[in-house]
Amino acid sequence: xxxxxxxxxxxxxxxxxxxxxxxxxxxxxxxxxxxxxxxxxxxxxxxxxxxxxxxxxxxxxxxxxxxxxxxxxxxxxxxxxxxxxxxxxxxxxxxxxxxxxxxxxxxxxxxxxxxxxxxxxxxxxxxxxxxxxxxxxxxxxxxxxxxxxxxxxxxxxxxxxxxxxxxxxxxxxxxxxxxxxxxxxxxxxxxxxxxxxxxxxxxx
Amino acid sequence: xxxxxxxxxxxxxxxxxxxxxxxxxxxxxxxxxxxxxxxxxxxxxxxxxxxxxxxxxxxxxxxxxxxxxxxxxxxxxxxxxxxxxxxxxxxxxxxxxxxxxxxxxxxxxxxxxxxxxxxxxxxxxxxxxxxxxxxxxxxxxxxxxxxxxxxxxxxxxxxxxxxxxxxxxxxxxxxxxxxxxxxxxxxxxxxxxxxxxxxxxxxx
Amino acid sequence: xxxxxxxxxxxxxxxxxxxxxxxxxxxxxxxxxxxxxxxxxxxxxxxxxxxxxxxxxxxxxxxxxxxxxxxxxxxxxxxxxxxxxxxxxxxxxxxxxxxxxxxxxxxxxxxxxxxxxxxxxxxxxxxxxxxxxxxxxxxxxxxxxxxxxxxxxxxxxxxxxxxxxxxxxxxxxxxxxxxxxxxxxxxxxxxxxxxxxxxxxxxx
Amino acid sequence: xxxxxxxxxxxxxxxxxxxxxxxxxxxxxxxxxxxxxxxxxxxxxxxxxxxxxxxxxxxxxxxxxxxxxxxxxxxxxxxxxxxxxxxxxxxxxxxxxxxxxxxxxxxxxxxxxxxxxxxxxxxxxxxxxxxxxxxxxxxxxxxxxxxxxxxxxxxxxxxxxxxxxxxxxxxxxxxxxxxxxxxxxxxxxxxxxxxxxxxxxxxx
Numbered sequence: 049x050x051x052x053x054x055x056x057x058x059x060x061x062x063x064x065x066x067x068x069x070x071x072x073x074x075x076x077x078x079x080x081x082x083x084x085x086x087x088x089x090x091x092x093x094x095x096x097x098x099x100x101x102x103x104x105x106x107x108x109x110x111x112x113x114x115x116x117x118x119x120x121x122x123x124x125x126x127x128x129x130x131x132x133x134x135x136x137x138x139x140x141x142x143x144x145x146x147x148x149x150x151x152x153x154x155x156x157x158x159x160x161x162x163x164x165x166x167x168x169x170x171x172x173x174x175x176x177x178x179x180x181x182x183x184x185x186x187x188x189x190x191x192x193x194x195x196x197x198x199x200x201x202x203x204x205x206x207x208x209x210x211x212x213x214x215x216x217x218x219x220x221x222x223x224x225x226x227x228x229x230x231x232x233x234x235x236x237x238x239x240x241x242x243x244x245x246x247x248x249x250x251x252x
Numbered sequence: 253x254x255x256x257x258x259x260x261x262x263x264x265x266x267x268x269x270x271x272x273x274x275x276x277x278x279x280x281x282x283x284x285x286x287x288x289x290x291x292x293x294x295x296x297x298x299x300x301x302x303x304x305x306x307x308x309x310x311x312x313x314x315x316x317x318x319x320x321x322x323x324x325x326x327x328x329x330x331x332x333x334x335x336x337x338x339x340x341x342x343x344x345x346x347x348x349x350x351x352x353x354x355x356x357x358x359x360x361x362x363x364x365x366x367x368x369x370x371x372x373x374x375x376x377x378x379x380x381x382x383x384x385x386x387x388x389x390x391x392x393x394x395x396x397x398x399x400x401x402x403x404x405x406x407x408x409x410x411x412x413x414x415x416x417x418x419x420x421x422x423x424x425x426x427x428x429x430x431x432x433x434x435x436x437x438x439x440x441x442x443x444x445x446x447x448x449x450x451x452x453x454x455x456x
Numbered sequence: 457x458x459x460x461x462x463x464x465x466x467x468x469x470x471x472x473x474x475x476x477x478x479x480x481x482x483x484x485x486x487x488x489x490x491x492x493x494x495x496x497x498x499x500x501x502x503x504x505x506x507x508x509x510x511x512x513x514x515x516x517x518x519x520x521x522x523x524x525x526x527x528x529x530x531x532x533x534x535x536x537x538x539x540x541x542x543x544x545x546x547x548x549x550x551x552x553x554x555x556x557x558x559x560x561x562x563x564x565x566x567x568x569x570x571x572x573x574x575x576x577x578x579x580x581x582x583x584x585x586x587x588x589x590x591x592x593x594x595x596x597x598x599x600x601x602x603x604x605x606x607x608x609x610x611x612x613x614x615x616x617x618x619x620x621x622x623x624x625x626x627x628x629x630x631x632x633x634x635x636x637x638x639x640x641x642x643x644x645x646x647x648x649x650x651x652x653x654x655x656x657x658x659x660x
Numbered sequence: 661x662x663x664x665x666x667x668x669x670x671x672x673x674x675x676x677x678x679x680x681x682x683x684x685x686x687x688x689x690x691x692x693x694x695x696x697x698x699x700x701x702x703x704x705x706x707x708x709x710x711x712x713x714x715x716x717x718x719x720x721x722x723x724x725x726x727x728x729x730x731x732x733x734x735x736x737x738x739x740x741x742x743x744x745x746x747x748x749x750x751x752x753x754x755x756x757x758x759x760x761x762x763x764x765x766x767x768x769x770x771x772x773x774x775x776x777x778x779x780x781x782x783x784x785x786x787x788x789x790x791x792x793x794x795x796x797x798x799x800x801x802x803x804x805x806x807x808x809x810x811x812x813x814x815x816x817x818x819x820x821x822x823x824x825x826x827x828x829x830x831x832x833x834x835x836x837x838x839x840x841x842x843x844x845x846x847x848x849x850x851x852x853x854x855x856x857x858x859x860x861x862x863x864x
Contacts, residue, residue, distance in 0.1 A: 057263065057319060059465065064271030067472030068680075072279055074548045075480055079559045086565040101545070108541045115465060130432070133312045137305070140278045151283045157290040228538070261671065261727060268679030272476075276687055334840070337720045341713070344686045355691045361698040467669065475676030482752045483684055487763045494769040509749070516745045523669060636742070 055121040058132060062114055065136045069143060070107045073100055076147040096150040102221060103146040106166070109227040110139060110173065117177060120184050128183065131176040138169040159213035163205035166220055170199040198223045259325040262336060266318055269340045273347060274311045277304055280351040300354040306425060307350040310370070313431040314343060314377065321381060324388045332387065335380040342373040363417035364410050370424055371406035378403060402427045463529040466540060470522055473544045477551060478515045481508055484555040504558040510629060511554040514574070517635040518547060518581065525585060528592045536591065539584040546577040567621035568614050574628055575610035582607060606631045667733040670744060674726055677748045681755060682719045685712055688759040708762040714833060715758040718778070721839040722751060722785065729789060732796050740795065743788040750781040771825035772818050778832055779814035786811060810835045 077096055080089035114135075121128070145165040149158045174195055201219045209216035281300055284293035318339075325332070349369040353362045378399055405423045413420035485504055488497035522543075529536070553573040557566045582603055609627045617624035689708055692701035726747075733740075757777040761770045786807055813831045821828035 057267065060264065060468065061267045061271055061315065063465065063469045064268055064472055064676075065275050067469055068272055068275040068476055070544070071473050071476040071480065071548050072275065074552050075279065075483065077552045079552070079556045082560055086563075089560075090569075104541075104545050104548070108538075108545075111469065112537055112541075129316055130312075133308075133316075136274070137308050137312075140275050140308070144278050144281045144283070148283045152286055152293075155290075161294075261675065264672065265675045265679055265723065268472075268676055269683050272680055272683040273686075276683065279687065333724055334720075337716075337724075340682070341716050341720075344683050344716070348686050348689045348691070352691045356694055356701075359698075365702075468672065471669065471673045472676055475673055476680055478748070479677050479680040479684065479752050482756050483687065485756045487756070487760045490764055494767075497764075498773075512745075512749050512752070516742075516749075519673065520741055520745075 055118055055124050058121075058124050058129070059114075059118050062118075062132060062136060063111070066107060066111045066114070066139065069139055070104060070111070073103055073143040073146055076143060076150060078150075095154060099146055099149050099154075102217070102224065103142050105224050105228075106169075106220075107139060107142060109224060110135075110169065113173075113227065117180055121180060122184070125179075125183060127179050128176070131172065131179050135169065135172040135176050138165065138172045141165045142169065154213050154217070156210045156213050159216045160206050160209035163202055163209055163216055163220065166223075167199060167202035167206065170195075170202050174199060194226060198226065259322055259328050262325075262328050262333070263318075263322050266322075266336060266340060267315070270311060270315045270318070270343065273343055274308060274315070277307055277347040277350055280347060280354060282354075299358060303350055303353050303358075306421070306428065307346050309428050309432075310373075310424075311343060311346060313428060314339075314373065317377075317431070321384055325384060326388070329383075329387060331383050332380070335376065335383050339373065339376040339380050342369065342376045345369045346373065358417050358421070360414045360417050363420045364413035367406055367409035367413055367420055367424065370427075371403060371410065374399075374403040374406050374427075398430060402430065463526055463532050466529075466532050466537070467522075467526050470526075470540060470544060471519070474515060474519045474522070474547065477547055478512060478519070481511055481551040481554055484551060484558060486558075503562060507554055507557050507562075510625070510632065511550050513632050513636075514577075514628075515547060515550060517632060518543075518577065521581075521635070525588055529588060530592070533587075533591060535587050536584070539580065539587050543577065543580040543584050546573065546580045549573045550577065562621050562625070564618045564621050567624045568617035571610055571613035571617055571624055571628065574631075575607060575614065578603075578607040578610050602634060606634065667730055667736050670733075670736050670741070671726075671730050674730075674744060674748060675723070678719060678723045678726070678751065681751055682716060682723070685715055685755040685758055688755060688762060690762075707766060711758055711761050711766075714829070714836065715754050717836050717840075718781075718832075719751060719754060721836060722747075722781065725785075725839065729792055733792060734796070737791075737795060739791050740788070743784065743791050747781065747784040747788050750777065750784045753777045754781065766825050766829070768822045768825050771828045772821035775814055775817035775821055775828055775832065778835075779811060779818065782807075782811040782814050782835075806838060810838065 077093070077100060080092055084092070142165055145162045149162050152158050177195065201223050205216040205219045208219065281297070281304060284296055288296070346369055349366045353366050356362050381399065405427050409420040409423045412423065485501070485508060488500055492500070550573055553570045557570050560566050585603065609631050613624040613627045616627060689705070689712060692704055696704070754777055757774045761774050764770050789807065813835050817828040817831045820831060
């Protein structure tokens with residue numbers, strides 16, 4: 049008797065990959081050599097720590113929203129499987145791009161490269177999101193405006209980086225802040241479920 | 253009261269190992285030192301990124317098919333346990349072989365070594381696959397032709413690499429493309445389950 | 457039909473991240489070069505091993521208590537999600553701080569930095585703990601005294617490190633020992649559940 | 661209403677840590693620099709690969725047997741929690757010891773150190789195993805003879821390594837082979853459950 053492929057394993061695998069990605073970045077944070085003074089060392093590390101924080105928040109956002117996206121999933125099609133792997137591939141480049149910025153400095157080229165990786169992740173997310181929503185016959189999780197705006201900001205950051213790397217980093221940070229707010233679908237859920245809470249409801 | 257060993261834990265462990273393998277490869281992608289120009293740096297990285305992509309896709313394929321393979325599993329025998337670990341061991345050599353290619357270049361020797369690791373993974377997969385199918389008394393997941401053809405292509409790539417490393421890489425890429433298509437068993441399942449969907453069926 | 461976000465996935469993701477954090481630290485334990493004698497090599501490694509052990513125990517403590525904290529959780533709110541990610545971010549800095557101590561020695565500055573990271577983790581824990589307990593309408597897991605005392609000891613270790621790094625490390629070790637004892641809530645649970653064990657109880 | 665701590669999360673966390681340990685070892689397998697010839701490079705790598713294989717098999721054995729050990733577990737006590745963490749700590753030193761052997765060669769000192777780490781793992785396993793079996797009121801999983809013999813062989817390998825490192829490695833390999841055979845308890849289970857298979861039994 050054939051059974052449908054389980055979304056649970058897709059979620060667990062994605063969580064595993066994202067958990068590894070989000071934590072290996074710290075391995076790249078190199079400790080300055082013994083020769084350098086403590087003050088110089090911490091001054092060298094601080095921008096790295098901030099870029100690391102930005103990457104951590106971005107990966108965190110993808111995890112949170114992946115969570116919302118696959119929540120209603122009932123069957124994993126071949127298209128979902130592979131567009132999910134494409135997203136994970138893009139995300140796995142984030143530690144590498146973060147490392148590039150950390151080792152070669154906040155230059156126009158480094159930030160353009162970092163923006164390319166962010167844009168790639170946003171585009172693969174849009175593809176996965178569209179395929180899943182078509183399969184569950186539900187509207188896009190999160191507003192489609194926000195999704196397209198994010199991809200546009202990331203893509204825009206690529207040329208802007210050549211004029212001002214700091215401005216480009218600002219655009220990427222804006223996307224992060226945009227997504228720190230919960231998607232509307234979730235807000236409604238919480239509103240429906242929590243405060244009124246029908247007395248006969250079966251938790252879990 | 254003895255209970256059978258759970259296939260769930262085998263799957264979860266395999267997923268964990270594969271998730272780590274697929275993401276640690278990026279750690280090997282070294283960032284060029286500060287001295288090199290940006291153009292030279294990206295030209296140096298590009299072939300690495302392509303080899304990394306090929307390895308990522310291959311590991312992804314193993315994960316997807318492992319998924320199909322263990323789906324019908326009801327009991328984990330000692331043979332399944334250890335042939336599964338043999339597969340995971342082979343797969344864990346992929347980041348090392350990828351790194352070898354990345355650091356020592358696309359030479360006849362590097363690609364031959366990469367092909368050896370790919371062939372090793374294909375052979376351990378064939379063993380695991382055979383043991384599982386004998387235990388579930390089901391035909392091989394995916395066509396046996398495809399499985400044997402893959403192992404043959406990988407083995408063939410070893411001598412070919414000495415004549416032309418690019419041709420050998422092409423053979424390995426052909427295997428990847430071959431497996432990107434869903435196995436027939438899965439197609440049938442999807443066909444059986446999704447479109448007609450008997451009204452009395454209990455999803456999940 | 458909207459369903460509440462599952463605490464299970466929050467736990468699984470946190471476990472994944474903590475599992476990676478607790479094991480990647482060992483990657484930082486560099487093996488002394490071939491030139492050095494074995495005795496000199498082991499003498500160089502021993503303090504590193506002890507700092508690694510201290511970090512391992514601390515991360516282990518967070519995992520154990522995270523376990524108790526999320527046990528009664530029924531719904532994951534946006535606040536819980538993000539304060540949990542803040543905790544994971546702080547914990548992911550522990551391998552980096554451990555590495556800093558290992559590579560630059562047990563100096564006042566290194567230990568002050570290590571204490572800052574420990575204090576950051578304690579503060580984010582306190583925030584997560586408070587948010588969760590408010591959401592489950594239960595008293596804080598573990599005594600609030602212990603939680604505040606830990607944060608105070610960590611914060612106190614920062615200036616103390618400038619006078620005596622060993623004393624500061626001692627203070628951090630005291631916190632670890634404090635938490636190795638099980639929280640009272642758990643003790644009561646075990647007492648209630650195990651010895652009397654009502655015959656009609658449904659295990660699992 | 662207090663609920664008992666779930667063995668499921670202990671298993672999942674242990675699996676996660678073991679999955680990371682078993683795969684990060686490959687990261688330590690350094691690729692020889694570009695200057696060395698291919699033949700010299702592979703000759704340099706081969707002993708490393710064999711030590712890596714030995715470590716992989718050992719970690720695999722711990723995973724398999726951890727699986728059998730926690731199978732009957734109904735409640736996770738504080739003692740189990742911390743002796744499990746002690747085992748995971750010991751296991752996390754295996755990649756470091758493997759790396760030590762790989763980088764400093766198969767010398768009396770390296771193999772003695774490797775044996776110390778193996779012995780530490782065996783002792784913590786014995787402690788965890790004893791605590792769990794006392795809590796489930798079942799006999800030790802696997803024969804106690806095999807467990808004590810393993811610890812003895814590991815401890816014996818420490819002084820033997822000073823006379824002949826190869827002999828000490830052989831003793832460690834003997835332990836691995838000893839454990840590759842399934843524990844008797846499992847054999848009986850499989851025998852009871854599979855071939856006769858009472859028609860009324862409810863699998864799963």
